[in-house]
Amino acid sequence: MSPTTSLHRKVAALRPAYQADLAEGLDRFFLPRRTTCSWCASPRLSEHIRTTDLVQHKPGVFVIDRCDDCGHSFQNPQLSPEGLEFYYRDCYDGLGEEATSKIFNGNGSTTSYRGRAASVARFAKPQRWLDVGTGHGHFCVEAKKVLPDTVFDGLDVSDGVEIAQREGRIDTSHRGFFPDLADTMPGQYDAVSMFHYLEHTIDPRAELAAAHEALAPGGHLVIDVPDPESRMGDVLGRWWICWFQPQHLNFITRRNIRRALEELGFTVVAVERRSPHIPADLVAALALWIGEKVPRGNAPWFAKTPSASRLRLRETLFRLAIPAFLVAYGIDRLIAPFARRTSLSNAYRIVARRN
Template identity: 55%
Template sequence: MSTDVAQQVAERRPAYLAELAQGTERFHEPRRTDCPWCGSSRLRVRLRTTDLIQHKPGTFTLDQCGDCAHSFQNPRLTPEGLDFYYRDFYDGLGGKEAEKLFGAESSTKRYLSSARALRSFDEPECWLDVGTGHAHFPALAKQVLPYTSFDGLDLSDGIEEGVRHGRIEEGHRGFLTELAESLAGRYDAMSMFHYLEHSLDPREELRAAKTVLRPGGHLMIEVPDPECRYTKLLGKWWVSYFQPQHLHFVPLANLKKELAELGFTVVGVERREPHVPFDLTTAVALFLNCHFPKADVPWRSKAATPRQLKLRQAAWWASVPLIAVAYGLDRFLPPLLTRTGFSNAYRVIARRGDDK
């Protein structure tokens, strides 16, 4: 750990510990007794876990509806809870690590495939990428759609970076649901890549998308596939569960039905190309990280000692062969896995109706 990072950790520790002294239960809403998608009371526990990535204190439960199969965090985090668990993940202390995991380097092929998929239906004039982060998708999509103007929308300060580096023309910072009216009818294409699962109300986000799109415009959605067979094979180590950030897991049939009811026509569905080949690598890494000496993070009550940090570094170096094997399997197995139900994501492209 660099001196600069160690200093940032030390500076942030008192504020984190003051928050944690009040307990984490206050970060959760009351538990629901019905499904937020269909209203059924037939719920079962799908998953119980902790924060396996940042290791912030707290426990989280995913329930699944017995009628429509929708899965959701229950009890759900409050806005204050979301702020606490998102803090220092995409920005701040965790910014560089998040960039490695979600940045353009690991997503180039998938992003280009997504841009080509929509180009087969339309060559839009202006495109809004919702949840754009640092705007890596628009930067790559310009290779496929050089005459399309790309804007981005996000909550993080990465949106300013995207504008500064010329990856997007305009950046809108805030919630889509709050900005929709001011952007009404402005775009003829919109993308939501791994965004809906983070939202408090996916249906409200879809209604907002309809408001922002022009009649005849296209909406592209990619989300984790809750029907992926890795969910049973890997259990809580399936990284796409991504607790506590992922609040909803929408089965493909549910999303298609909701889009149809909103006046969209689904024109494309893909369950293989959106697969992100990292399930085994991340499962191994998450498991090892839970058993190695803990990192020095500001939500730890005491700073890690130099000996603990050296042991942690040595443990990671010793695990390189195992991680390399998992990485190799992730890279070579997808042609087989994505044909047999192991694809971890799906894509839907829908055309907005011509109604006003």
């Protein structure tokens, strides 16, 4: 059986469940719209981004509001538990698992993973490290090369964390929500990491409090998140990959997260913008734009399978766009040294020590 035939069969098997979900309407996928900031409770909100799902092309319109007082940006209205389940389904697992695994285990990612581990190794050599939102544990494999004496555990809500343990990428797996599990591991860890995790969470403050609970005194918390103050977000608008709707729920400024950490009893020891920057803004924006313009592929949230001619046209248009992708990729790499030193950097890293 060819990979294409196998994919079509998987999609056909999933289509009835998706269509049944969609038949009930989209309203239940959203909570009531907030009239105050989810970070500081200010009523001074402005619509910042309005977009559709540019990655999977599932139905729905998503809005990111920005607080005019504290600068926090957040999805509003936010996805409900039913919405989170619907929009995450087949994104990182299922139909999307193979593509996601290739991205997270690529050569560029492995270098980045080692840099993340080194950012903590500057300050300590932790004996036990918990990677929150670990997925399939690829970070822990590379981090082990930087810190060979450290034991790495992982936490995630998906079965990826259990796969990571079975395949030896982590020592112990914790499956569930961090705030629910933190009181079962008080002071067990010398390091806790949250790499591109907080932006996915409903209540980032609760996640930070959970990290404080799980860390031993003197332990370190390291966080990477998209920088909502990056100029690339303004330049590219809804095509900026870091908005990543509807999965990204909260976008925290450096000032806000620093204050929240200090209030919990952390001391911030480092804030970095250079190494966390991922030089892919333009190539990702081009991919999102082309993906929006070409005929849709085959997916179970579409009512029917596209014709063979439409699928061939889609493939042909993507092939014709390869030179444009190469140019965008080259520009991303060319401007990366400048972007890392300026407000064009698309992410930041913060390292904090539990007092």
